[in-house]
Amino acid sequence: MKSLILSTAARLLMPLMLLFSIFVFTRGHNAPGGGFIGGLVAASAVSLYVVAYNVAAARRLLIMQPHTAIAVGLLIAAGSGILALLRGKPLMTGLWLNPNAAGGSAGIGTPLLFDIGVFLVVFGVTVLIVFTLAED
Amino acid sequence: MLLVNLLLALVWATLTGNMSVKNLGLGFLLGYVVLFISRNALGTRLYSIRVYRAVAFLFFFMWELLVANLRVALDVISPGTRLRPALLAIPLDATTNAEITTLANLITLTPGTMTLDVSTDKRVLYIHDMHVRDPDGARRHIKLLERKLLEVLR
Amino acid sequence: MLVVAVLSGFALAIAAPWLVRLTRGVTGWILALLPFTLALYFSSVVPQIAAGETIGVSYPWVPSLGVNLSLLLDGLSLLFVLLITGIGSVVLVFSGGYLRGHPQLGSFYAYILMFMASMLGLVLADDVLTMFVFWELTSISSYLLIGFKHQEQASRTAALQALLVTSMGGLSLLAGALLLTQVGGAGRISELVHRAAAVHADPLYLPILLLIVGGAFTKSAQFPFQFWLPSAMQAPTPVSAYLHSATMVKAGVYLLARLSPVLGGTDTWFYLLGTVGAITMLMGAYLSLRHTDLKLILAYSTVSVLGLLTMLLGLGTDEAIRAAVTYLLAHALYKGALFLAAGTVDHEAGTRDVSMLRGLRRAMPLTAAAAGIAALSMAGLPPFAGFLGKELLYEAALHTEFRTIWTGAAVLASVFLVAAALIAGVRPFFGRVMEAKQKVHEGPVSLWIGPLLLAILGATVGLLGGVAGQNLLSPAASAIGNRPLQVEGALFHGFTFTLGLSALTLVAGVALFAKGRAVTWLGHLTSSLEQFGPQRGYFKLIDGLNSLARRQTLIFQSGYLRFYVLATMAATLGLVAYPLFASVGVRWPVSFAGLRLYELGLAVLILVAAFGAVQARSMLASVTALGAVGFSVALVFVLFGAPDVAMTQFSVETLIVILFVLVVHRLPHYSVSSSRAVKIRDAVLCTSLGALMTILVLAAAAVPLDPVVSRYYASNSVPGGHGHNIVNVILVDFRALDTLGEITVLAVAAVGVYALLRLRLSAKEEPE
Amino acid sequence: MTEVLVAIFLVIGALFMLLGAVGVARMPDLFTRMQATSKASTLGIAAILGAVALHFGDSLAVTSRAFAVIAFVFLTTPVATQMIARAAHFINVPLWNTKINELAGQYDPVTHELHSFKPPTPTEATPTNMASVREEK
Amino acid sequence: MERLLVLPILIPFLTAVTSLLAWRWRWLQRVLGLIGAVALLLASMGLLESVRLYGIQVVQMGSWPAPFGITFVADLFGAMMVLVAGIIGLAVTVYSLVSMDAQRESFGYYPLLNLLLMGVCGAFLTGDIFNLYVWFEVMLIASFVLLVLGGERAQMEGGIKYVTLNLLSSALFLAAVGILYGLTGSLNMADLARRLPGLPSQGLVTASAMLFFVAFGIKSAVFPLFFWLPASYHTPPVAVSAIFSGLLTKVGVYAMIRVFTLMFVQDVGYTHSLILVISGITMLVGVLGAVAQNEFRRILSFHIISQIGYMTMGLGLFTPLALAGSIFYIVHHIIVKTNLFLVSGVARRVCGTYELKHLGGLYRSEPALAVLFLIPAFSLAGVPPLSGFFAKLILLKAGLETKQYAIVAVALVVGLLTLFSMAKIWNEAFWKAQPHGEPGADKELVHEPENLSPLNKGLYFAPILWLAAITVAIGLRAELFFDLASQAGQQLANPDIYIRAVLGGR
């Protein structure tokens, strides 16, 4: 049932898609993109693998199983907001390592952390749905 | 492995449009991660592809594509008259998955022909050809393409 | 102390089930200590009240709503309180014997104590809403007691009937009470009394009167609500004696008496209460002769007396009020005794059918004595209390407008009641000894002591009428009349016209009894037909209600999802379109200025693709069309400066298509389709709604929005949010909480998909 | 100069894509339609994104991304085409005027494995009739 | 203060996420669920207390000032609703510990329950109309999954209707938000309240108000938008029914009251009169629906609709007293209705069915349950001195004061019919002896009756007792609750208080 052409192409396409997903994700705060699209593209890469091979093979690729990715993502997203709470500020207040830097180069901040959470959740959710449906 | 990783770093740098050492380093790192993630996906054979030759071949091929497209244009405008579609089996000399896949893609991109599938034992390629007057002639044409490609790849 | 009196009953009710377990056979005696003690206490304040004083307490409950736990002890409530506690003691003792060994005895005591406490609260309440609270509690406890033999269908039906009828009245009373407090400006009856004139003058007087009287009539089984009371005889006899004769059914009468200073004295009051009372009196008296069941005879005679009391309150003259309080006391005593005696008879002889009961005098001398004395009182024979009451009744009837009517009715009813008294209280004990299935003998002391005490008390009241009149009845009458009224309670006033009427009544009654066999048999034949005028109405109403409910549910809850969607859409259309078109000044300018051809093309494309999704005949074809719609919509986002949205739309669209394919490829084909007419109807409705949305958008687009919020985002995105993509900064910073919710939705959806596909409950392990 | 080149590339690309679309609309059967789209559209993409690369020629980031798109489309379109063709075979999509069919009967109807070509025997030539899978009834 | 205001969403969220991480350890999820429920209750109590002491509480998420950032606001109404959610959350969690089957538990029941609570609390606290939409969706999707978790056929069929109609509602809600945004450029509800009166075309505002009405009307199941409720509420496990019955429709009512007191008060003559009429019809249709049913949970489900009518009646009357009545009624209803569902679950456990025809004998076999049924049942019917009586009393009083006699009459009649169907359940399930048919022939009897161990019994009865005690307490200490409700009603009737708390003196 496997298509040779597809599975061969998938080996090349998947890393490219993953790379693009990271690219889109990291640019997100300053250009179109972000956690959601990044997560979706990454999940699409895994989905392509599911189509080209099967779920079991795709599952072996993952460092983190989708369930865990969802929970960890949620935790990171909420945690980035709670950090502010612990610092006595309202929930979701952005905290930056270098808040006074000019023009968008403030370095790492909790909103970026938040976006990582979004990435993980979206990735986990999409992969989980695709896996479950494809295995059914 | 190292080669592919470097290649990915380069792709990263071009994507981000920043060729600085720092960005290349980041690209290398990311490439490493990506490769780690897809470690099972990449069989060993992929590494043997000489990427630059493939790229060169691709540019050559694009030219042929452009020229021969006119023929398709004619077909599209008057489909009924000149079409002699046929489904043909082409015995393969290409052996590796990468070779077969590349050949299959090229056949599809070549006007008038289109890959349908590869037999499970990888010995026959099935194609669709729109202008078959002589099946063996058509087969020969494809074999020519295959030979050229294998020259590049091997 | 008043509060303690009320609350102690509730407390003891909660404790009763445990007490039964602890004290087994003598629980009744122990529990009776409470009402007995209370009776003693209330007796001790009789002189105080007789002197015209009142005892009042008020605790705030929900003062903001005007609901206060205000209790007031005056002459009228004292009379009732003594009846409730006194008869309550007797009934508790009786119940211990009557229901000896019954497995549910604990809850029986609980209910009856709860009832007693509620009834005390009712008659002590000075606040109309407080009174309502206790009023409802009496209905509830009555319900639980009528259904005491809960495994019998008849008991359950009767209980429900009583509950519904009295609760209906209760709600009527509630509405009336609320209006009354609103109109009268006070919730306390003792204050409302002073505002009677204002209440009478208010346009809401008639509704208030009707609502409150409605409550009273249902509770006191007045025509046409009398039917629940005979059904309620399904309850154990002590309950019938206590609730459905001596106390609860008098709550309606009490209410009328209590509020007569506020609402009484008008023509409406006079005619309404007088007429209904008289009809009830006659009907009850007549029907009491049509039955052979001892309890039913007594029940109908109770109905009759309740009508009589209502009539008297309606007449409202000094004589009438005097008569009312006297008759009330007399009736409570003799009817309580008769009911309990009937219970003893039933308990010992195994039947309540008066056509079979004979000659029990030998076997049950004490019970016979109690019943006999009570019956004579009921028949109005001197020197018993009943005689006093009847005398005063005739007196009142003779001294009121339309006196022939009142007097005639009173005499006629009394004649019937004499006969009924003899049938129920005398005949079973005399004559040949009946053949019984079981050996008949006198019951234990708990069974006979109660009726005997009550009967003797009735005789005593008659003999010592002056004392009772002075201390109990006069204060009560004064409270009703809101003016000093003396009840003398003398047995003999000389050979007056009323005495003549009394004699005539007795003679006629005895004659009726003697010929009673015929009457009884006639009653036997027709009882099933005649009894159920309103009764049938009730059942018809319930049936009608059920069928209306079923039909309505079939229509609204049809199960057709498309009907639900249709109804929802129709509602939306109507509700939204009306204000939009009805109000002036809403414009929806259509302008195609500056439109580019490719934009128009894209718009057409979306619509064509959507139409394709509608028309597609296979699921996957719809899915491809859907994909086309999604891609075109994404292009709109591209054209108007929304790359983030476009990218998201493209990827989501793709994934949705993939999911559709993943799912649809295992589904069957479209198997069904609606008829053409249905399709046209739906299309028309949907097009209208679409047009409505178009108009809304056009109209809203014509109103320029204030860009201040967006400008704030633009100017704070880099300095505050440290990002150049404003949309992304909104998502992860300005409105990050939305995004948090959004990923939560995603996470739940994934868990849902996972659970839906993986969790297949095995047949064994059903959900709890 | 660049502007003119951009314009030319744009027009060529657009025309190729239109050609592909006309092909899809007009060609007689699925395979010939796929022939039309797979070529015309890839070439069209190449031309249009080439124009993009030219237009933003001084920005390496943009140019490289434009080429990335071209490369990706060239990489993926044939694969996608092949997948559709394969599926179409199992659905038994009718072929227009196709005299020579060496693929017929080569798919194992149960395992979907594809045999190497051997001349069809009469029994094997029976098409795997999947009428029920075809959508329109 | 700022922490208190966000705890009601953070606690359930963190509980859910940690439970997700503990996916494989069911016992740990149970423990976490219990801890989370207790914590939520404590936090909600603290929140109400601080609102009571210090007035309306406001937090600007991300420190972005209103109307630019998302505002969380707790006025008395909101805080009371959160408290009730906490109460119900704890009751249902404890009940679930014993009633929920192991399979559902290991497929994410506790995380889902907590995310539902998160959505509910978020909806009660947010001061931003789009954020409200988001919380609605969180609540909705969690409820979808809870409803169909287990995948039985009835769950599927009910679930389809529930999902479809609620998504329709969401679509309308979203459109309404879009229109409102297009008219004003703002999403902050206080800001909207300030801007809307100044718009040139009030007809458009009213039209979008009606879109909101339909959207929230579907969620709160008013006539003629209630169909999803009776189709689905009786299909999931009883603990799920219980929490749905308590909280879901009330979020719709809450939102309706919120927008129709804060934002849409321009054309009260049309909007609120309409709400009043619809309330009356809703009461009647709902209670008649209940009369037609013969299954414990279906009866209860239809009563929800009927009682939604009472809640919106207060909004329709639109006086401070009436609003207080609505609030009082909502709080009362949530506690009582949840409790009745919990009771029905025990009845099912003991008798093996929800069908009245096959139920019976509970009066003898479970006397404690009988008492614990009567309390909420009579409270539901408005029998004094329980909570339902005062709830109804306030509404009646408000109705009479505004001379809306028709609605008062309807409310009274519906009260009687409610009593009727509660008595029906009592008659059939408790008083009647349990019928002994041939066991195999009973299709409804899908579950073998069983005896409960003392521990299980305790876990079953503890939440029922807890809720019953609250019902009684509300009745006996009605002044306290009415005082709260009327203060909350005052706040609703004077939106300026809210607006000033959010936007400051501007």
Next chain:
Amino acid sequence: MESTLAFVIGGLYAAGLYLMMRRSIIKLIIGLVLLGHAANLLIFTLGQLTRGAPPLVPPGTTAPTGDFANPLPQALILTAIVIGFGVQAFALVLVQRAVQSVGTDDLDQMKSTDR
């Protein structure tokens, strides 16, 4: 373009609702997806349309120069799209399970829980 999109929105609503009133369960979901598009376009249109100027702050500056598209509706739509994605995915699987357990896609045969 606002007027044009207004008609598109109306058309999408009409099509979506029409599909939701059909008997086939899968059309229900397709209808829901169309409704989602309609709502998103509605927000987009009413947030005012600006051609070709994404709300990005050019590098090196702190605020966008000149005309730029309104970012807030875009953020709202993004949220709505993602929520819609989750909900639709779930609904889709629900439909699949419903069809499997009832054995048909005919909604008219899924009414056992109403009566």
Next chain:
Amino acid sequence: MNEAVGSLTIVVGKAVMIILGLAMFLAVVRLLRGPNLPDRVVALDLISILAIGIIGAYTILANEPVYLDAAIIVALLSFLATVGFAHFLEIMTFRKRAKHD
């Protein structure tokens, strides 16, 4: 529009948009007409390719390179959609056949 874009580009760009729109229309016609599912899938694939083209042209027209990312997304994902479609079409027949045998 942006002053950095010459008038020729604008004219050509708009014309190209219209041509591509026309192409899109043809693709949608095929999508709606079928007659078989693979025909529709091919049409959908063409639509996404056309979308890439439109985005590319618009990138020039609006002189806004950020749209290119959208084009990459479409290229990556539409491929997945087509492949997925084809794959599950095949599975569908596979299952049916397996059931028959």
